[in-house]
Amino acid sequence: MHAMLLVKPQPVNEDLTDPRWQLFQEPERSKISVNVLGVCDMEMQFVYVLTGWEGSVADSRVLRDAINRQNGLKVPIGNYYLCDNGYANCEGFLTPYKGVRYHLNEWTSRSPQTPQEYFNMKHTKEMVFDPLEVGVDNYLSNQPVEGSDNNTEVISSLDTTPEWTSHRDNMALHMFNEWTNNITV
Numbered sequence: 001m002h003a004m005l006l007v008k009p010q011p012v013n014e015d016l017t018d019p020r021w022q023l024f025q026e027p028e029r030s031k032i033s034v035n036v037l038g039v040c041d042m043e044m045q046f047v048y049v050l051t052g053w054e055g056s057v058a059d060s061r062v063l064r065d066a067i068n069r070q071n072g073l074k075v076p077i078g079n080y081y082l083c084d085n086g087y088a089n090c091e092g093f094l095t096p097y098k099g100v101r102y103h104l105n106e107w108t109s110r111s112p113q114t115p116q117e118y119f120n121m122k123h124t125k126e127m128v129f130d131p132l133e134v135g136v137d138n139y140l141s142n143q144p145v146e147g148s149d150n151n152t153e154v155i156s157s158l159d160t161t162p163e164w165t166s167h168r169d170n171m172a173l174h175m176f177n178e179w180t181n182n183i184t185v
Helices: 059-068 116-128 162-184
Strands: 035-040 046-054
Touching: 035 059, 046 059, 116 162
Parallel strands: none
Antiparallel strands: 035 046
């Protein structure tokens, strides 16, 4: 019965002539790629997956499609997901600061010097490790909620607003101040 329910995947050959797959071929590399949007909750369990967009499509376009689908990604207002810089910093999707150190290997030589650096350091750790292991779950009080009922208002656009940017700035400052107070004690 197990063999009937699970299909062994067949690789897509580069010389495939099916026009549906040719859209996914990257001309500069002659490789086939597909963009996959995977959304996880605090326990690192997938709560939403969207596949099928060609690999060259911008991440923000895939996310816009996900939130506008009838049975797509539903983010109740007041909740958010951590995202990388391929997405806009907008309500429901919290991104790191652009132009500020972000990758884990950039934190080996010195400690964060600004709220933005500290925020990016914590953000990247959250994106890679279990949030409870990192110990910053108290900073991220508005966590994602899977699905919604008909009475819950959900995010329906990906517009950057001064209010959301201010929200991230205030969060970064609070996190940085709490960290600096703890290291001086």
